[in-house]
Amino acid sequence: MLRKIRSKPLDSELGFGKTGSTSNRLMNIDGSFNVERDYLNWWDNTYHRLVTMPWIQFFLLILASFVGMNTLFALLYCMLGVHNFNGIEPGPFVHNFMQAYFFSSQTLTTVGYGHISPASLSSNIFASFESFLGLLTFAMISGLLYGRFSRPTAKIVFSENLLVAPYKGGRAIMFRMVNAQKSELIETEVQMLLTINQRDDNDQLSRKFYALDIEISKISFFSMSWTIVHELNDRSPLFGFTQEDLVSGHAEWMVLVKGTDEVNQQMVHSRHSYLAEDVVWNARFLPVIDRSGNGRPRVKTRHIGIYERVEA
Amino acid sequence: MLRKIRSKPLDSELGFGKTGSTSNRLMNIDGSFNVERDYLNWWDNTYHRLVTMPWIQFFLLILASFVGMNTLFALLYCMLGVHNFNGIEPGPFVHNFMQAYFFSSQTLTTVGYGHISPASLSSNIFASFESFLGLLTFAMISGLLYGRFSRPTAKIVFSENLLVAPYKGGRAIMFRMVNAQKSELIETEVQMLLTINQRDDNDQLSRKFYALDIEISKISFFSMSWTIVHELNDRSPLFGFTQEDLVSGHAEWMVLVKGTDEVNQQMVHSRHSYLAEDVVWNARFLPVIDRSGNGRPRVKTRHIGIYERVEA
Amino acid sequence: MLRKIRSKPLDSELGFGKTGSTSNRLMNIDGSFNVERDYLNWWDNTYHRLVTMPWIQFFLLILASFVGMNTLFALLYCMLGVHNFNGIEPGPFVHNFMQAYFFSSQTLTTVGYGHISPASLSSNIFASFESFLGLLTFAMISGLLYGRFSRPTAKIVFSENLLVAPYKGGRAIMFRMVNAQKSELIETEVQMLLTINQRDDNDQLSRKFYALDIEISKISFFSMSWTIVHELNDRSPLFGFTQEDLVSGHAEWMVLVKGTDEVNQQMVHSRHSYLAEDVVWNARFLPVIDRSGNGRPRVKTRHIGIYERVEA
């Protein structure tokens, strides 16, 4: 049976619209929304894909394009006939193709050693076009690389768990996070939303949204670790909830962080989502800051989620 | 006869100034203003044109510039005489020009095979300048390409029609929109302005502007579809209007959307305009979201404007 | 004798500090401040200079750097001796230098025809370094070109004169402006500051600052022309002033415009300054908007300052 929340839920101003009861999470753990959208044209999102794909994938894609363009032009040169080129001795197809491929590569990269060179009208025209394409492609890669470098991103590491710990005589639910980038985050704000299944007045099951009060929701400098605390007092929608209540309501906490990155002075956002299964009861975080040899505080990023059990 | 609106119109703070009665639309359907401005110098808008023209036009322009520069230098080399070059056998003009053109191309792209090379002072000087220009041009193209890639744009798809539908016991005018880009839009706001011809106190016909109240004018996450609803109650300037009233007043709705694009963290704007002819009476939107195989919601962007007739 | 203003002047929150009486203008007509600042190191402002200098100067600077680097390396190759190169026949210095210069140019641009090539250890090392430098330089030029292209700028054209015209039964001081760029400006705001010499309580002459009320100080779309109007009523610091009062007080109006440029979605600023000598009494602006053939309004940017005399 679902436990009833008396606080007023948020209206549809979040943008999730009216959603029936669901056991699907609304937000993935990386902060993306668990929604699919059809796109009008697949190429509309080309730039988005190229700047957000992993680096290894990006480099492989570039390499593949380079080899692909090389090969296409090599085939074209073979079709024209290798006798159109100085420096290629005609021979079997594989030999001709390899020579054409190397000429093609020297043209595409504009290295142009010249021991092979175009000798006829057609070969000259295609070689001219290939070197033009080569430059254009690398100009495009320049732009994409800068787009990837300069994309404003926050790299915030969140504790894996929400802890329910004794707090100021009562209890609080909390998580901890740290900025894992060298670039400072300033004027950082955090919001914590709860979504949980509830019954409507007409007994219809649907997902409701609640903004949770948090103790310190904005700090000037996010250079240390930051523990976000929501007190489970009688003003909290979760007052009196048990782990079973959370699980049966498919509770999900959405965490929204925004701040200003100091290197490029742009606003950055980070999101995270916790499910009912991520809550640990009667536990508290262990210290994540120690002093290095010279007395400077040091934040041990990898320990951000470490906690110990406490008595209930 | 024009129907009279009792609500106070907006003052000239929109920036359209005092405009007499007109049947011209103020905003084009793509959100640009239906205004011409003289420019002091045509080159003042070069960058604007180069980053906003369609991709196909952009590439053709680059190709044309490349061929144009190539040809110019080839003609120059012909004027100097092909005897100034190693590797060109002098011959009829067309032959000489083609050879000069290929040399020019190899120089402009810096491929420089070397089977043709400048052999005199003059040819060396021009070739040196051409290769310099070539690099400069491709540096410029790099910059333009990045400018095009990174230009903050929203790609919001609007329903083709405004619908007048039964709503909460009364009626409302509404449209629907969806973000057709993979990049999330957050903290998105929408405004809806009405412009319609009205008679002044001294019976002069002129265009008046009204801001229309909308139910949910700001959402945190625009990851689903969004229906913008203006209730036609007695606080609405359009209360009691018929289709004939709208048409005779040359009614136009201007829709202004702004939000933050998550990939480059910049504010983006989108505008749209509906005319009286775009209003469909007694209709409501069909659902645009279904569930994909794994239970995730899926937004069918192409169906954003689909509606069904309802009884009046 | 100075006319006394009764309104409270602005405090030092403008940043001009306490300045004695002066006949110097505070702001130049292009909106820059009429102040000199020493810099710690001249190179601190290199990027600023390179992206703000006129295009013609920028291109000449690049050309000069290219010729300069070319020449330096050519001299170096001459010092090594041209016998270190294949393809150069040793001869008199000028001949050697020219050959070395052409080799240098082919290396710097990486065109590398190869009819001249380095043949010794030293020549190879320097040629390798030169081609590295060449690529680095053009990478830098790419960055600078993009910096120039994408620099957020407003190109607002202001009327040359402030007009004092009859207005709503009284009088107003006004100027007119238009956005001369194709890119739309949205949410544009304007401020108008007056600075004028006044006597302190202890009869000391000093410059005071006043913010002038303007009728419409913010518009949503700056796609037409915009007339900024300050009414000369009894709440105006300038109430009852004559041209002689303005001149003897060395009155200066500073105009500050800010808005969002739609192409790159960045805030842009523009400033302008009018002196007492720029005020025309009893004049009003002639219309600057007409209708083009198809009925669209057209803004005649060049006519922004055109006015006619009216009776006092």
Next chain:
Amino acid sequence: MLRKIRSKPLDSELGFGKTGSTSNRLMNIDGSFNVERDYLNWWDNTYHRLVTMPWIQFFLLILASFVGMNTLFALLYCMLGVHNFNGIEPGPFVHNFMQAYFFSSQTLTTVGYGHISPASLSSNIFASFESFLGLLTFAMISGLLYGRFSRPTAKIVFSENLLVAPYKGGRAIMFRMVNAQKSELIETEVQMLLTINQRDDNDQLSRKFYALDIEISKISFFSMSWTIVHELNDRSPLFGFTQEDLVSGHAEWMVLVKGTDEVNQQMVHSRHSYLAEDVVWNARFLPVIDRSGNGRPRVKTRHIGIYERVEA
């Protein structure tokens, strides 16, 4: 003994958390925080490091990468055997390596003279890959250079000392600063925080934070010098403090400046920190502005910290 402050300290909204008594400064003199953070992966901060390292270090790193890649490929070519190349006469290892190194350099920079060229399958494949890598590397350097150029930075020069000077019948603590960049800063704000050791209610020593009131904390144009003044009246936490009180409490002043840079229209931040040892009692700043020949005010940036002693 610590002097007690009666004003309410700031809560933990600054982000430094609860820190015990410490003699370590919280902020370094360059405005960075005196904190270490572990990073999950060293490469996460690559871009940050590459755009923030000094220029000389950046260029040396690029040069080293270039020589390193050159050398790696040269070794590879030696392993293949120099008989795989036209134009290299096989000889002792050092000779072969040098020839291979020069070929490698000509390939990486795409200069490709062609007096050495790949003659076998394997040498062709590696040369093709090397020229591809070369272009990719220079595309990346283009992006990094632009990232460095365009990084929004403020270059504000602060006086070395805080002065305690007679002020409006009482006393004030003050410092002075100037914008040392040609680019104007507009809408500039400054905040001044004090951190000092205090005893808790339970006699525990800990660091407390106070926001200090300053006379003019925001100016429209930061084109002159700016003196930031905190009056030591009875509303100041520092009222009645002596130099000994400051030193024994390990007082530190953190100065936070933010403004909008006019060239790239971005918000920039600058921070500075003063220790108790930096305070000079009974001193006042000497003028830093004089008039240049033509009557224009001139700010002598290097004199920003110059002061004279005054009687107590």
